[in-house]
Amino acid sequence: MAAWVIPITGKLPKHWKIAQENRFWDMTKSFGIKNGDDVFFWIGAPKKGKNPDAGFAGWATAVTDETDIGNSSVPWSDPESGYRRRFHFRLNSNERKSNPRWTEVTKNLNTNVSLQTVRGFPEPHQATYLQSLFKATSDVAPQPAASVAVDIYPVDELYQVGDDVRTRSQRMINIRRGQGKFRDSLIDRYDARCAVTGSPVLAVLEAAHIDRYFGDHSHHVTNGLLLRADIHTLFDLLRITVDENLLIRIDPKLTGTEYEPLDGAPLRLPANQAHHPNMDALRRHRESCTWMPKAPATA
Numbered sequence: 001m002a003a004w005v006i007p008i009t010g011k012l013p014k015h016w017k018i019a020q021e022n023r024f025w026d027m028t029k030s031f032g033i034k035n036g037d038d039v040f041f042w043i044g045a046p047k048k049g050k051n052p053d054a055g056f057a058g059w060a061t062a063v064t065d066e067t068d069i070g071n072s073s074v075p076w077s078d079p080e081s082g083y084r085r086r087f088h089f090r091l092n093s094n095e096r097k098s099n100p101r102w103t104e105v106t107k108n109l110n111t112n113v114s115l116q117t118v119r120g121f122p123e124p125h126q127a128t129y130l131q132s133l134f135k136a137t138s139d140v141a142p143q144p145a146a147s148v149a150v151d152i153y154p155v156d157e158l159y160q161v162g163d164d165v166r167t168r169s170q171r172m173i174n175i176r177r178g179q180g181k182f183r184d185s186l187i188d189r190y191d192a193r194c195a196v197t198g199s200p201v202l203a204v205l206e207a208a209h210i211d212r213y214f215g216d217h218s219h220h221v222t223n224g225l226l227l228r229a230d231i232h233t234l235f236d237l238l239r240i241t242v243d244e245n246l247l248i249r250i251d252p253k254l255t256g257t258e259y260e261p262l263d264g265a266p267l268r269l270p271a272n273q274a275h276h277p278n279m280d281a282l283r284r285h286r287e288s289c290t291w292m293p294k295a296p297a298t299a
Helices: 014-022 102-108 124-132 165-177 181-189 229-236 279-287
Strands: 003-008 024-027 038-043 055-062 085-093 119-121 205-209 224-228 240-242 248-250
Touching: 003 124, 014 024, 014 038, 014 055, 038 124, 055 124, 085 181, 119 124, 181 205, 181 224, 205 229, 224 229, 229 240, 240 279
Parallel strands: 003 038
Antiparallel strands: 003 119, 024 085, 038 055, 055 085, 205 224, 240 248
């Protein structure tokens, strides 16, 4: 696996925040970044003034090969730059141990390349050095065990007097959406699209558990579906389920709503059959829906 260093212009340091929120990075051309490659983000110093965040900002691992963006939305503040390629990533750490200048970095990498564009470093010792600049922190947040976050977490843990409401809202989104390896794996397997609606808007796609009693394998991709936020809520509330033929079924009480056309549509499945949802887990979910007709018994 290769290691890559991606420069972020000092004029747009907020792009790193946007990248962390969306867990993907866009580029104007192909560099050949592959699933499993290490990616290191570097924020450049502005021409005027100082930026304390300049230098290495984060270490991530690509969880998809880079692909064409197509018609997907672009969250950056300079869309006129012509972004064409995208890869999704899992954040390993955004806490650095040290902040060397690029001249010191190139010395340790045994190279003298500038950092005007994405740079690849194929040697194992180069990746090891870059990794050593960061603290090893986990990006895996706890997964909710019920459909509504406030049912799990006491109110006083979610909100403290004086909290910035925006900060609290982001915390709630992160809890609900399901950060970390489980969500990243589902994004990869489901091609970054909702398994029910096909929506490609990554900011509203969530990691949904099918069966909350799946033992040690609860976070396995076969016990998960990548769902748009509203679909996730309806799935957890047993208003949407999947039948034995992998067709989407809608609670009759949703007849006449915008969800009615989804009834009978096929579930979007990963290309690799080994990553398809577990049929027993889907059956248990389906059987919990009191409105769902019982499947006929087989001889």
